[in-house]
Amino acid sequence: xxxxxxxxxxxxxxxxxxxxxxxxxxxxxxxxxxxxxxxxxxxxxxxxxxxxxxxxxxxxxxxxxxxxxxxxxxxxxxxxxxxxxxxx
Amino acid sequence: xxxxxxxxxxxxxxxxxxxxxxxxxxxxxxxxxxxxxxxxxxxxxxxxxxxxxxxxxxxxxxxxxxxxxxxxxxxxxxxxxxxxxxxxxxxxxxxxxxxxxxxxxxxxxxxxxxxxxxxxxxxxxxxxxxxxxxxxxxxxxxxxxxxxxxxxxxxxxxxxxxxxxxxxxxxxxxxxxxxxxxxxxxxxxxxxxxxxxxxxxxxxxxxxxxxxxxxxxxxxxxxxxxxxxxxxxxxxxxxxxxxxxxxxxxxxxxxxxxxxxxxxxxxxxxxxxxxxxxxxxxxxxxxxxxxxxxxxxxxxxxxxxxxxxxxxxxxxxxxxxxxxxxxxxxxxxxxxxxxxxxxxxxxxxxxxxxxxxxxxxxxxxxxxxxxxxxxxxxxxxxxxxxxxxxxxxxxxxxxxxxxxxxxxxxxxxxxxxxxxxxxxxxxxxxxxxxxxxxxxxxxxxxxxxxxxxxxxxxxxxxxxxxxxxxxxxxxxxxxxxxxxxxxxxxxxxxxxxxxxxxxxxxxxxxxxxxxxxxxxxxxxxxxxxxxxxxxxxxxxxxxxxxxxxxxxxxxxxxxxxxxxxxxxxxxxxxxxxxxxxxxxxxxxxxxxxxxxxxxxxxxxxxxxxxxxxxxxxxxxxxxxxxxxxxxxxxxxxxxxxxxxxxxxxxxxxxxxxxxxxxxxxxxxxxxxxxxxxxxxxxxxxxxxxxxxxxxxxxxxxxxxxxxxxxxx
Numbered sequence: 001x002x003x004x005x006x007x008x009x010x011x012x013x014x015x016x017x018x019x020x021x022x023x024x025x026x027x028x029x030x031x032x033x034x035x036x037x038x039x040x041x042x043x044x045x046x047x048x049x050x051x052x053x054x055x056x057x058x059x060x061x062x063x064x065x066x067x068x069x070x071x072x073x074x075x076x077x078x079x080x081x082x083x084x085x086x087x088x
Numbered sequence: 089x090x091x092x093x094x095x096x097x098x099x100x101x102x103x104x105x106x107x108x109x110x111x112x113x114x115x116x117x118x119x120x121x122x123x124x125x126x127x128x129x130x131x132x133x134x135x136x137x138x139x140x141x142x143x144x145x146x147x148x149x150x151x152x153x154x155x156x157x158x159x160x161x162x163x164x165x166x167x168x169x170x171x172x173x174x175x176x177x178x179x180x181x182x183x184x185x186x187x188x189x190x191x192x193x194x195x196x197x198x199x200x201x202x203x204x205x206x207x208x209x210x211x212x213x214x215x216x217x218x219x220x221x222x223x224x225x226x227x228x229x230x231x232x233x234x235x236x237x238x239x240x241x242x243x244x245x246x247x248x249x250x251x252x253x254x255x256x257x258x259x260x261x262x263x264x265x266x267x268x269x270x271x272x273x274x275x276x277x278x279x280x281x282x283x284x285x286x287x288x289x290x291x292x293x294x295x296x297x298x299x300x301x302x303x304x305x306x307x308x309x310x311x312x313x314x315x316x317x318x319x320x321x322x323x324x325x326x327x328x329x330x331x332x333x334x335x336x337x338x339x340x341x342x343x344x345x346x347x348x349x350x351x352x353x354x355x356x357x358x359x360x361x362x363x364x365x366x367x368x369x370x371x372x373x374x375x376x377x378x379x380x381x382x383x384x385x386x387x388x389x390x391x392x393x394x395x396x397x398x399x400x401x402x403x404x405x406x407x408x409x410x411x412x413x414x415x416x417x418x419x420x421x422x423x424x425x426x427x428x429x430x431x432x433x434x435x436x437x438x439x440x441x442x443x444x445x446x447x448x449x450x451x452x453x454x455x456x457x458x459x460x461x462x463x464x465x466x467x468x469x470x471x472x473x474x475x476x477x478x479x480x481x482x483x484x485x486x487x488x489x490x491x492x493x494x495x496x497x498x499x500x501x502x503x504x505x506x507x508x509x510x511x512x513x514x515x516x517x518x519x520x521x522x523x524x525x526x527x528x529x530x531x532x533x534x535x536x537x538x539x540x541x542x543x544x545x546x547x548x549x550x551x552x553x554x555x556x557x558x559x560x561x562x563x564x565x566x567x568x569x570x571x572x573x574x575x576x577x578x579x580x581x582x583x584x585x586x587x588x589x590x591x592x593x594x595x596x597x598x599x600x601x602x603x604x605x606x607x608x609x610x611x612x613x614x615x616x617x618x619x620x621x622x623x624x625x626x627x628x629x630x631x632x633x634x635x636x637x638x639x640x641x642x643x644x645x646x647x648x649x650x651x652x653x654x655x656x657x658x659x660x661x662x663x664x665x666x667x668x669x670x671x672x673x674x675x676x677x678x679x680x681x682x683x684x685x686x687x688x689x690x691x692x693x694x695x696x697x698x699x700x701x702x703x704x705x706x707x708x709x710x711x712x713x714x715x716x717x718x719x720x721x722x723x724x725x726x727x728x729x730x731x732x733x734x735x736x737x738x739x740x741x742x743x744x745x746x747x748x749x750x751x752x753x754x755x756x757x758x759x760x761x762x763x764x765x766x767x768x769x770x771x772x773x774x775x776x777x778x779x780x781x782x783x784x785x786x787x788x789x790x791x792x793x794x795x796x797x798x799x800x
Contacts, residue, residue, distance in 0.1 A: 017515040038512055041317060045260055045573035053570050060261075 005076045012072075015050050016043050028072045044069055055083045089300060089395045090152025090244075092145045093283045093382050094128040098152055103399055109408040109427050111381050113267045113279050118249050119174075122568055125258065126267035128281025128383020129249060140172035140192045143201050145284035146246035150202050153242065153286040156298075161288065162238030163210040164199050165229040167221025167245035168387035169580060171195040174250040181564060185641065193642045194549065195581070196603040198246055200791065203679045209686055210238060211677035212792065213610050216387065216551075216581040216602045218441035219349070221245055223390030224599065226287065227306035227447055231617050233291040235465040244286035244391035252556070253386060254280050255563055256576035260316065268352030268384070269411040270377040271361070271423050278351040281383025285391035287398075295454035301398035301435075304452045304460075305338070307331025308618070310544075310589040310598035311444025315577050318356055318440060322363025324595065325349075328446035329367055329438055336450040338434060343373045343450075345406050345430070347397045347437035348423070350377025351384050352411070360440065361419035372421040374430065380411020390439040390447065397435040397451050405429050442577070443586020445598050466616040466674035471798075472625065473535025473660035475527045476755040477505065478743055479653050482530065486752070487759055490742050493769030497653040497744030499634055516574050517587065518554035519654075520633040524584035525591065527629050527658035532592075535625065535660035542624040543596035546585035547611030549604045549747025550642055553635035555579040588627065596622055605645070605712040608657075608751040609675045609794040616674035619663035630751035631656020645745045648713025653744020657751035659758070670761045670783075672754065676795040680722070686793050687725040694785070694795060697730040704797070705782035706766050707736045708753045713745050715790025722789045735771040750788055750796075757784040757798045764800070 009023035018037060026037070033039050044065060051057045057079060059065050068078045091098065094112035095105035105112060116124040135144055146166070154161070172192035179189050191197070196214045203212045211232075215224050222245025229243035247253075257263050257280055264276035289303065290296060309331060311324030318325065333340065346364070350357055364372050378396055385392055400406055409423035433456070438448040476482065479498025480489045486496040505522050506514060508529055514522055524546065532541070555578035562571040577583065582600035589598045597618055601610035608630035615628045633639075634654040640646050659672065676693040678686035694700050711719040726732070739753040760766055761784055766777040781800055788794035 019515060020511050040314075042315065042516070042574060042577060048261075049259060049570055049573060053566070 001076060001080065004080060005072060008072060008076055008079065011050060011054065012047065015046055026072060030071060032071055033069050055079055057082050089398065090149035090286045091284070091392060091395050092130060092149050093392060094130055094281060095382060097148065103403070106396065106399070106407045107405065107427055109381065109410050111267065111410050113383055116254065119251060121254065125263060125265055126279050127249060127254070128279060128385060130282055139201070140175035141248035142168065142170055142172060142246050143192060143198050145248060146198050146202060147205060149244065149246065149284035149286040150206060150242060153288045154206055157288055159240065160207045161240050161242040163212070163232060163241045164203055164208050165213045165225045165241060165243045166199045167215045167225035167390060168195050168198055168247050169216055169218060169221060170247045170250050170253060170387065171198055173252055174248050177251050177560065180560065187641050187644050187647065190641050194604050202242065204681060207681055207683065209679050209681045209684045211613070212679040213613070214601065214603050216600050217445040218443060218580050218582055219384065219386055220390055220439040220441035220445045220447040221387040222285065223394065223439040223447035223449060224308065226303070226391060226394055226449060227308065228614060228617065229289050230303050230306050231463065233289060234460050234463045235617065240288060240290045242286060243289055245388040246284035247282055247385055247387040249280060249282045251563060251568065252560060252579070255568060255571060256559065259571060259573050259576060262353050264352055267411065268380050270350035270352045270380050270409055271357050271416055271419060272412040273414045273416040275352045275354060275357060277353050278379065279383040281385040283382065283385035283388040283392050285388050285395050287391060287394065299454045301401040301451045302454050302456065303449060305332045305336025305450040307335055307448045308597040309446045310595050311446065312589045312593045312595050313444055314590065315583065315586055316442055318359035318444065320359060322359045322366060324444050324446045325360055325363035325438065325440050326366045327595065328448040329363065329436060332436065332448035332450050338450065340368050342434050343436050344432045345400055345435045346373055346375040347393050347435060348375050348377040349438050349440045350409070351379050358418065365420050374406050374424050376407050376409035376424040378407055378410065380409060393437050393439070394449060394451070397437045400432050400435055401451060401453050404431050406432060442580055443582050443598065444589060445582060445586065464620050467619045467663050468671045468673045469616060469619060469661040469663060470666045470669045471659050471661050471672055471758050472666070472669050473531045473537065474658065474755045474758050475530030475534055476655065476657035476752050477523055477527060478655040478752055483755060483759065487756055490756065491767040491769065495742050497651045499652055499654055513591070516578065518552060518578060520548065520552040520554065520631060521578065521584040521587050523631045523633065523656050524588060524629065527631060527656055528588050528627055531627065531658035531660040537625055537660060540625040541592055541594050541627040542622050543626040544585045544588045544594055544598045545611040545615040545628045546599065547601045547607030547630035547748060548581055549602065549607045549632055551581035551602065552578050552583055553633055553638045557635055557638050596626065603792065605710065605747050605790065606788055606792040606794055608748050608754065609677060609788055609796060612672065612796065613675050613677055622663060625660060625662045627658060628661055629656065629658035630748040632746040632748040634746065643747060645713035649745045651744055654746045655743065655752055656748050657755035659755065670758050671799050673797040673799065678793045680793055685725060687722055687729065690793060690795050691726065691729055694797065700730045701732055703782055704732065704734065704785045705777065705779040706734050706770070707732065707785045707787055708757055709736055709738045710750045710753060710786065710788040711738055711740060712790050719789035722793060735766060735777060737770050750786060753786055754796065754798065757786060760784060761798050761800050
């Protein structure tokens with residue numbers, strides 16, 4: 001789980017071009033959307049696309065999306081639980 | 089009027105379909121997609137011309153609108169977002185890397201084609217403000233008529249389906265897989281569509297017999313809220329509607345029918361519903377959206393819905409809000425669920441675009457005795473501050489180079505462009521929007537302004553090419569499955585202007601003109617046209633980015649100069665007089681056709697040969713590389729008639745070849761007029777030339793012809 005958390009933090013920073021943030025700075029439990037990182041609805045869409053592209057996970061439901069992107073821990077848990085076995 | 093829509097290839101078919109109120113949405117078949125969704129697709133009869141789809145649709149609609157109408161239009165004003173994009177996508181995928189394969193990519197080429205086909209040699213203007221484009225085009229044409237800038241203007245819009253928009257909206261999760269259901273409780277989003285809608289607007293003392301309806305008011309506003317989410321309380325939307333009604337001199341109680349924007353998105357429809365409640369309280373008039381029937385034809389939607397509003401008046405009926413079966417109770421009112429007969433005298437129609445660009449119109453029956461006050465016409469603007477970016481740097485650096493006879497061509501790095509910009513603000517912006525923001529901030533600082541701008545007038549020939557390229561590239565690489573949402577949002581031509589609106593909280597008009605090499609002049613023209621509606625300072629700016637794959641393909645002028653160059657400029661202006669600052673005059677705009685030279689009219693607009701010789705100290709020549717030969721002829725004619733002897737500067741030799749180079753010339757000219765002197769390297773005489781109260785003339789030559797004066 002640690003390496004997945006780290007990997008997701010790196011992907012968030014690079015996908016959203018958060019040039020002033022290093023992945024280690026992101027707390028597992030801090031609010032992602034609407035939090036201090038300035039992540040908004042457009043960023044969420046970009047992350048949804050990233051999940052599909054990199055983990056073959058589709059998020060089509062707004063409520064599921066709100067839960068998944070609430071914080072890093074939720075995101076990592078969801079990815080670990082839902083990614084198809086064949087991807088690494 | 090003329091219309092080509094998913095409901096039929098002419099107005100009669102559209103009108104009949106509206107009465108039946110059945111959806112014309114069908115599964116996508118125009119191109120392949122992994123999951124074909126319901127779209128508003130036109131059944132086009134096969135044509136042999138080598139024109140892109142948008143251009144063909146526009147021509148058919150224009151033909152219908154101009155049929156039997158007699159004289160040529162005095163001007164053409166169009167709105168659009170896709171231009172030749174469908175053809176461009178196919179050719180890129182066919183690995184065509186030859187600039188001659190992309191002559192129709194640019195948005196202005198649609199309007200240019202109509203100008204040639206229908207012999208219009210007046211202003212040929214193109215605006216691109218996403219979903220509000222053609223409502224804005226009609227509003228601009230309306231203002232031009234009231235300002236006495238013509239008596240017959242063809243106005244409208246056209247957009248074809250293409251992969252960029254089809255997949256872009258899908259990836260934004262704004263599309264309803266079942267088809268759009270505007271204002272329905274279970275709505276999931278829009279259905280992308282296509283269409284072409286054209287209106288011939290005439291200014292006469294009394295309505296011509298064949299007139300369908302009358303435009304009596306128009307209003308513009310900007311949400312200044314977010315790139316894609318509308319203001320949740322519908323503030324910007326109610327702003328443009330209120331402005332349109334005030335302009336028409338009517339109140340909410342006078343409105344018989346509202347033709348809604350209503351795309352079917354959860355947030356968009358709710359925002360519009362709230363705007364209606366703000367304006368009309370509990371007494372919302374009959375209202376409906378036709379996008380459940382036709383889909384959302386983006387740049388054509390505004391004009392299509394203006395036509396439908398006119399039909400509503402002429403035929404005495406109100407269209408149904410097709411697609412809505414269970415109206416959303418959160419809205420507080422119910423749209424018209426079936427078509428109804430009703431005497432309709434006053435109709436309000438609106439379009440709300442990405443970036444919060446809002447435009448509304450009020451139409452009335454032609455029997456009304458509305459007298460339009462003649463407006464002030466086009467105003468000169470006082471230039472309080474300027475900024476520019478070129479390969480050589482900012483204004484000071486660029487002028488320093490040019491003043492020593494050295495070119496300022498080339499490309500600044502992305503970092504150099506971003507020096508004044510906060511990383512958190514620009515993290516989603518690629519090259520062009522960063523240039524626009526940097527220019528706007530610099531011009532504001534130069535003007536020492538502490539508030540504003542009230543409005544933004546932005547010109548760009550090719551738009552955000554980095555975002556466009558990256559979106560299309562990722563789309564193709566993933567087999568049309570995935571791409572970047574940020575790139576799609578950033579790829580619309582008006583995105584940089586929308587960013588400025590949000591950044592500066594500029595809630596007035598937010599206009600984007602895309603007219604190739606003449607984009608700056610058209611932004612300036614619309615600014616001069618609309619400035620009497622503005623109370624505060626505002627911005628007129630233009631910029632172009634060099635994108636290494638697309639720029640050489642789309643802009644043939646780049647073949648004339650091997651040094652890739654880009655840049656832009658901004659002017660912080662006001663309509664108020666202020667003798668401490670130079671002025672920029674409303675530009676003369678024209679479109680040379682085979683049958684008429686526009687040079688004599690241009691010279692007349694400047695006051696004639698003698699006044700030109702007396703009042704102009706130097707001429708800056710805008711000669712795009714691809715139009716050198718026609719430009720030379722035009723210049724020769726100009727010099728023969730005016731006998732102008734002063735220095736002339738072919739400024740693209742200094743700035744490099746890029747579509748918005750004329751804004752750089754304008755900013756440099758303002759600075760030289762301030763200094764009252766033309767430096768020796770530009771005068772050919774080896775000596776400085778004192779201007780002595782004379783101004784500088786910017787001539788734009790080639791496919792369009794423009795003339796802009798800067799005076800002390």
